[in-house]
Amino acid sequence: MKVDGHPETAQARPASDKGRFQEALKKTPPETVKAPLQGGQAARSLVTAPRGATGAMATTALARTPPRGAIASAEHLGQVRQGLHAEAHRLRDVRGDAHQTNQEQVQQRVTDLIARELAREPRAEPVAPRSAPTTPGPETPTSRLPEEAVSSTGNPPPGGVGGSAAVEPSNPEVRVQAALELIEQIEVFVKSQRPALAMRLGGALDATVEVERTGEREVSLRIQGRRGRLPQKDLVRIREELAARGLKLSALLAS
Structure with missing residues (x-):
């Protein structure tokens, strides 16, 4: 046997729900309507910017701020440049000192070599002052003495005839x-x-x-x-x- 009471109860529930909703609407008080602001001002708290606009505003603000990292980097570069200049001057002074020391060593070595070579030389006698050449005077009887001595003795004098003649090599x-x-x-x-x-x-x-x-x-x-x-x-x-x-x-x- 079939029971016919169930479909009626199912249709009664939607009606009861609809009635409850209508009663709730009647019980709630009407919302207060806010007056519009004068001058076309809008409430700032209610207006929210989209996320893309927020990122653009942040980028613009960063671009307007002074680049602190760039200023610090320029100061650092100036200090480094000054340090390099000081180091270059120091190296130049060191190079000059080394060159001067090398020149002194070379000069000292040359002096030692010259002194060593001169030490091998025989001791030289002081040079006698040159006398002015004398012109030969007229022939005197004394100039004939060597010839007379040769003719009388028959032998030449010890110095030989003609002392200015070249000495033959022995x-x-x-x-x-x-x-x-x-x-x-x-x-x-x-x-x-x-x-x-x-x-x-x-x-x-x-x-x-x-x-x-x-x-x-x-x-x-x-x-x-x-x-x-x-x-x-x-x-x-x-x-x-x-x-x-x-x-x-x-x-x-x-x-």
């Missing part, structure tokens, strides 16, 4: 060695940058030599033999040896 090898020693001493003199030098040679040459610096690797020689004028062969050998060593001879005087 041993060519010894004279060559003596000339080479003289050239070495002249070369050391040129390296020492001294203006003049006088030395006394013994042995085969047996002469007094005066060396004078006249230019860059250029000298003049004055050789005075104590037993007469040096032979022409020795003078030519000295000139050739000087040229072979790259030294120029401006003048060569032999007496």
Whole structure:
């Protein structure tokens, strides 16, 4: 059997709900209508900006503020630049001091080398002052004495005839060695940058030599033999040896 009472109760519920809603509307008081603001002013509390507009306003505010990081960076760069300038000045001073010290060391070394080379040279005798050449006077009877002595005794005097004549070499090898020693001493003199030098040679040459610096690797020689004028062969050998060593001879005087 079917029960027919259930559909009626289901239709009664919506009616009861609708009635309750109408009663609730009647019981609630009417809302108070707010008067509009004068001058077209709007309530700021009720107006809210969208999120996109808020981000744009924040970006504009940051752009208007002074860049504190940029100012601090410029000051820092200025300090760094000053520090670099000070360091450059310090390095320049250190480089100058090092260069001066190096120059002093080189000068001291050159001086030591020159002193060592000069220590090897024989001790030179002081140069005698040059006397003015005297003109020969008229022949006197005393000038004939050597000839009379030769004719009377039949033997030449101990000094030989003609004291100013060139002395013949007794041993060519010894004279060559003596000339080479003289050239070495002249070369050391040129390296020492001294203006003049006088030395006394013994042995085969047996002469007094005066060396004078006249230019860059250029000298003049004055050789005075104590037993007469040096032979022409020795003078030519000295000139050739000087040229072979790259030294120029401006003048060569032999007496």
